[in-house]
Amino acid sequence: MPTTPDERLRRYLEQIVPQPTLGQMLEEQPDHESVPAVPTAPRAQVRQARTAVEKLAVGRELTPAERFTLEAIVLPDQRPAIDIVDGDFAVDHPLWSHFAGQAIRAVLRRVITSIGRIELPGHPTLPYGGTGFVVGPGLLMTNRHVAEIFAAGLGAAGLSFRPGLSAGVDFRRERGRDGSLFLAVRQVVMIHPYWDMALLRVDGLTAMQAPIPLSLRSPEELAGRDVAVIGYPAFDPRNDAEVQHTVFGGVYNVKRLQPGKLTGSGLIASFGKSVTAALHDSSTLGGNSGSAVIDVATGHVAAVHFAGHYLVTNYAVPARELSRDARVVDAGVVFAAVPRPEPEVWADWWDIADPREVATTTTTAAPSRDRVTLQPDGAASTTVITVPLEISVRIGTAAPVAPPPGAVAAGAVVDGALERAVEPTHDLDYSSRRGYDPDFLGVAVPLPKPTKPKTLARLDDGDHVIAYHHFSLAMHKSRRLAIFTACNLDASPQRKRPEPGRDYTRKGLGGLGGNDTERWFTDPRIPQIHQLPDRFFARDQGAFDRGHLVRREDVAWGTTYDQVRTANGDSFHTTNCSPQVAGFNRSDGAVNWGALEDVVQRQAGKDRLSIMAGPVLAAGDRVFTGVDDTGDVQVQIPSEYWKVVLAADGDRLQAFAFVLEQDLADVPLEFAVDAPWRQHMIAIRELEAKLGTLRFPKAMHDADQSGTELGEAVRASAALDLVAS
Template identity: 40%
Template sequence: MNHMERVRRVRSMLRQVSPGDDIESLPMPTPEQAAATAPLEAPDAPPGVAGIRLGYDEAIEGVRKLKEQRDAEVSPEELLSVEAIVLAHDRPAVFVRAETYDQVGGVWSALDTSEVRSRINPLLGAIGRIELPNMYTVPYGGTGFLVGPSLLMTNRHVARLFAEGLGSQRLLYRPGDALVDFECEYGSLPENATPFTIEQVLMIHPYWDMALLRVSGLPASYRPLTLSVRAPEEMVGRDMVVVGYPARDPRNDLALQDRIFGRVYDVKRLQPGKLRQRTRIRSFENEVDAMVHDSSTLGGNSGSAVIEVGSGRVVGLHFAGEYLKANYAVPSHELARDRRVLDAGVNFDGKLAVTDLWQGAWDRADGAQAPQRTSGAPQADAAGAGLQSAAPAPVPQPAEGVIQIPVTLRIAFDLGTGEAQGTAPPASPVALAPAHGAPAGRRISMRALQEMVRNPDIDDAALHPYFVFDASVSRPFAPAVIPNPALVDVATPADTVEGAMMMAWGNGLSRLRRQEIFKARMARGDRRPVLVSEGDSWFQFPMLLADVVDKLRDDFNIWSVDAAGDTLQNMVHDNAEYMAALRRNAGKVRAFLFSGGGNDIVGEDARGEAVIGKILKRFEAGRPAAWYLETPAVEQKFRFVEDCLRRVFDNVAREFPHLPIVCHGYDYAIPGGAPGDTRRPGWVAVDKWLARPMREQLGIREHALQEQIVHALIDRLNELQRRLCGNGERTSAYPNAWHVDVRRVVDGRWADELHPTDAGFDAVAGRFASMLRQALGEGGHVRPGSGALERERTPNLDDDAEAALAELPDLAEAGADWRVANSLAALRDKVNRLAPCRSRAADGTIGDASHRTRKSDHNPWVEEGGLGVVTALDITDDPGNGCSAEKLARALQAARDPRVKYVIWNRRIMHSRAIDGAAPWEWRSYGGANPHKAHLHLSVKPDKASYDSGADWQIMV
């Protein structure tokens, strides 16, 4: 939201927290109270650099301007201070631990009395965190609380993370896919947890965002809560508390969240507030009359109990919230009027007349002839491949124009309709997903989409239509993707608190797919070299752009622990996954790829603000670009980057002393919004991260100067890496660290200010592939008898039998280890990228036994340290799929690349030197037994500068 919208929301919230419902009666906290809730400066400010000041004086001034209706004069510092001090003071979030809650104080001191504690404390143990042990892309699903003997209530959108269907008759769930932990508190140890299994999904309400689950093995000491039957209208203005498990929410101000929540998330908290007037809100396909409250909730609070302090009764089931606006709950009063909820055994404190208001929703969910649900559940197959279902049952269609409230921990989605839960013979889980997209007029379930993502036999391109970007969540080097609501039965994105963690979900699902592909290849005995990668969105742009790792996957098996939005702080210090990934693949891994630093230099800080606007000097006329970098903040940033790189290099070298580490320093990003800029990224404003902060925060408006400053930053990052990386030079500090210089490689092919297009990533991957071949050296060679040899062997008999090969020496000893010339591997990589669907039927490098009986460049005749090098390559002619050998031959002739020795194509041969009366680069007739009409043959010169050159090939196909 923009500044003025935020001002408007803060004004509205201040009225709500004021005793007289007006801003004039707002009681300000004392300076001592404010000191407990607000830092003196933003927590992300580097040493010696003033950040945005969040202080008492700024908050007082901000409130004064709001009282005087001077909204346009409220500065960002004043607004943030009001939020960080006043709202944090009036709407705190305290820990629940050891069967009680921490001191609340302030305006909520009544909660600290023994009378209120005696009423609230006995309720806390019945509220648990719903765990998802088999869905490691989502750490946990939300909150649930006991409402009857072994009966757990949570949100519909939480339950359908692990179950499918609506109603009570057509539910699909596998016992063990969800657990509940009632003791996940601050300071508790995971190894001491005693989670209980959710054995059955009893109900997923077709109208309200509510579900009922059966929990097994609960001791009698776990007492259910009691739900109130009082109407919400009778309780407006009363004190309430939400008890649940809030999680960090990247959609909203992270620094403010960290201040309110003390940087501790995912544990049980008590969050006080007031009950407000009901309001109508869209929830899934329905307009519901929701209860409203104003406590400080975050993602993970989905399914929390809303408890009225005076009675100790549950008055609502929290399901959604909008930052600085309101939070929404399912009124327990309404649930008490649904006979099906009553029959399930929910514990209410009275009786109300039942209603048929929701009968239509129940009929659509269960159907008039719905079979009775039996006990038991579908079984997994012997390999645990996934969900098994009964024979297909009629599937209810989603209502037209469905809009769902996204309120879950990591992703806002609603799983689609399911099939009967029962004991019929199982069917394949693949049947849950359509083979070629969703049927006309029907959206697939989220579980079906996850099965598609996990299936390595489904091409990436076939998945792309099922995903779209959510611009409200995307951050620099962290594009957020969500399921496409047009094709997948998911919630439509909204500015809600609980639907904010799309980025983490997108990262997790992308990683899951990559690792499934890796494991499937290895299980088949694939012999492509194994790499491990750790990096930011240049290595993992979730789903909708083909990033560097995607492009390298044709030639390497890559175990990826990359994550869009990752910073060096996280990758190296907070959550260093790369060493565990390397150890997992010890004995197989041939190189480690690392991408980091971009987000730290030109990305976004913890507050969600552009770094570049906070580390450079302000505009002064006539100053060169380098002058703007002469700040303590810039120096601190690059010292931090260097320290992180050294730590990575040292850690890897300590355990894997000969393993190449390949890193890069990015390309010259282009600030957005200049005249003629045609970029229209769907996930972010075109100038959000570079041009806008330089223009609005620093006064640097000239686009050419903006570009020069970015160039200077990228140059400095690259030069830092070049200084550290030895690129194989044994006398350097880090001989096994290799720097890939990709500057000027993207060449204008930018999707946004920080990410290349598919074609741009393609060019970057080409540089990586070339450097990897150099870095692997002997480690990248092919041994006789390996599967790789069979992939490389040319199928073309008598391929170059009549070529002028008098200069070839006798063949080295047969059976020697060998490799393909790096320049030829680079050419093949580029052809594959230009024509990804081309046939490879006539491709090949090393010759067969018949080649070894004669002189041929297909033999590994060039000796290099005991290793044979093959200097010939065959490329299949397949113009129907984008690879024309004729076009390739013409391009090679026009480029006159100095590496080329000769080319054979379509009964013609062309040398790069004069031969047999023909001038260099002229075609002459070729009379060999193989006419070369199905493939083009290319040989390169036998000197290392030619055959291992990493220069780009100027070709077209």
């Protein structure tokens, strides 16, 4: 995948516009006044775009202005977003003028009325969830990640609406039109365990909302075909705002037709696995999730759009793949020809989602829509069913189905032992906690002071500092996350392993069996509503890691084995947990966030460190709807974290400050949180200004190593950028 914006833009342009054609387009662009749908660029911008093309051809770096100008001229011309008004559209773009031809226009007008916006009535933060389209009698198809905004469960059994939430579909929502055609979603029929696809039941569909047949042709067969993505693109803050405004005319959330081409298939991560998705190059945004990718030659659904990389490609669930699943066929989805489902396709994933279901399928040319589910009680039996064919089905004890790699069903037996979620061993006598020691380094380093102390959770004695073994923290009571943590680290061998021969592994210290997993626990000293329970992280559909703010390895030390064990256990309080995307504290062979202490330790040559850390609690943090012990809960998820590592050289303090932010430029999933992280070194004064919620002690300001020789050595060793003031 391209690694720089210029390389990404160059490859994208090569994909959608051959270079000679691009040059001709830029030469002719000033004459486009007669084409109102294509913005006319000033001659200076055209010259700048032409210069950008020449520089890309020889590998020279573009200026931001050149990159913007080239995108703003090419994208609206080559991959426009066309308004749909009163169920119809007008095409003035020369490249797509054939869409106005009688045959294609008739095909698209027929399907437009069957595509609607997934509404979220009463949702506290989201106006709508994405796009859906009719695929059978009373049946809508959309993305799994759209349905999971308002629905709970996985598979086809036991699905429900999240408490207090509902959904509907509006088949209008057009630009400049106030009319609405809203139907309530009555039932969540399916949330597919493998593909990013869901089925919803609605009542009240008319002949105007006829099912759109799904194609049985593969992405490879359809590669190079013209397609139209029809949906409701929303403004996406991850992409260039000015380019978006140019392509979409500054108008979002309304029905659009976005032409492009199918380009084959490719791999993408989806819900913890790698899937082979269909690829297309239409201009899509968040809000297009669940859009139908229509083959304009036939009017069939070639794929279901679910993700996109800006200026790279877009990903969609191939319709042909859905035809292979008997459960999808039996749900009533209409296909363009007779589907031939494969009995065992994705059986491992279905077994996890609906473990007690035994589905019977036939291989006849026309599968019945009447679904029969048999529940054996363990004893072999023979059942005769007339449907109207007489079929003899022998049922014995169900053979175990191996789950997909890395997946374990609830209550499953793994390697002969039951997997359990167990609280790690921890001290139940909270009076023994001493917390962070400000004199640990031999130089006094007091805790930071909050600028708004009324926002913090309080102990019974009124103190906001919550002490544990070797660390302390303070909780923001409405965000339910720590506003800061502070810990002491002693990395000397005699403190890390004070009693040789004992088990110092993570499971050994936690008292866990070989197949057990850790269940985090709340702190009884503060109100439950001021902290997040383990259930929030266990029921988040895999969106986040349980991220240690204070590293377990940093505080698991002592003069006895019991001290190491109890300190280890304290790190599993949910007060020390912050929802973090995958990769935050996981080691991947490079210097990751959790290893910054190690870098400072090597450079400073010290066994003893003090570390302060926490999330950047920004007002604009995105809201995630999850579940706590009382029901649904909305939690703002931080996109940045900070850390200050402190060491002492004799009586001289040294402070190294860092921030970690998400780089959202290459996030593939629309409306998703997952993203790579980017690390920076930052001056203490800049960090304090960035947070606005804490005041660091003068000793830390005076000890700031950003810009010093030692600070540069740390930065170089960790391959970090320096945040300029």
